[in-house]
Amino acid sequence: MRIAVIGAGGVGGYFGARLAAAGHDVTFVARGRHLEAIRRSGLLVRSPLGDVRTPPSSAVADIGELGPTDLVIVAVKLWDTEDIALRLSSADLGDPHVLSLQNGVHKDLILRSHLGEERVLGGTCFISAFIEEPGVVVHNNTLQKIIVGPYLATQATMSEAVHTAFRDAEIDTEPSTDIEKVIWEKFVFLVGLSATTAAVRRPIGVVRSNDRTRVLLSEVMQEATEVARASGVKLDETFVQTQMDFCDTLPATMTSSMHNDLEKGNRLELPWLSGGVVDLAEPLGIAVPRNRTVADILAPYIEGDSSPSM
Missing domain, CATH: 3.40.50.720 (NAD(P)-binding Rossmann-like Domain)
Structure with a gap:
């Protein structure tokens, strides 16, 4: 080939x-x-x-x-x-x-x-x-x-x-x-991992062990799951809990590429992750406040932060 x-x-x-x-x-x-x-x-x-x-x-x-x-x-x-x-x-x-x-x-x-x-x-x-x-x-x-x-x-x-x-x-x-479902399943997990590790600026071990950031992780993924279902993708009712259980098996030091890019001052894929959830949710009439807040918090860093202004 x-x-x-x-x-x-x-x-x-x-x-x-x-x-x-x-x-x-x-x-x-x-x-x-x-x-x-x-x-x-x-x-x-x-x-x-x-x-x-x-x-x-x-x-x-x-x-x-x-x-x-x-x-x-x-x-x-x-x-x-x-x-x-x-x-x-x-x-x-x-x-x-x-x-x-x-x-x-x-x-x-x-x-x-x-x-x-x-x-x-x-x-x-x-x-x-x-x-x-x-x-x-x-x-x-x-x-x-x-x-x-x-x-x-x-x-x-x-x-x-x-x-x-x-x-x-x-x-x-x-x-x-059913490749569309597979792609959405990865997307939901990736949105959760990237949103929380980047916003908290810590790896998954910190995110999942704190009561409030653990809820944040779950709700970010729940919002993305609701957008998937409204888009015609049939994710199971237990999907988010399954993803939370999977997060508990990950190495505590694991983080997302978006968190790494944020720390290095690189450009972020935010508009296609939490920002993407917001864009997809709007025409569907679905509220996604957790993803919207993450997108707002990280907005100043989308184009990179190698030369931050004072």
């Missing part, structure tokens, strides 16, 4: 390198020093499951440099989704299917609006990986899971082919017949 990976960070870099090691023709779209390093020496992934390195020159600077492609994997930050969708719509790549491994529920809505419903598969991933230095991605533990599924019956064959490609690359992969 000819695969283009848009974004060679922790997610795109890890899964793309595994697919390349399994024999697929993988090209990354990267930038800056990371791009230069991949062109020079390939992309190195360090992992407890075994290190892999892609061939040199396995990256390009722009989508327009890609040739005919069977599958495009989108693994950029959410704020780049619109731009990527526009560039994909105008690129001469043949007629590839597109699989986003980004966070949130807005990603596929944006991609489908520009590329058409037929071309966009549903998927989500579970992994902790990051760029350690240009040309090097570090996988933090053994979790490396992807769930993929079709939105339309006509996508079933391609969805199965993508599932097989990940499975053959020794990635923990599951097919889904």
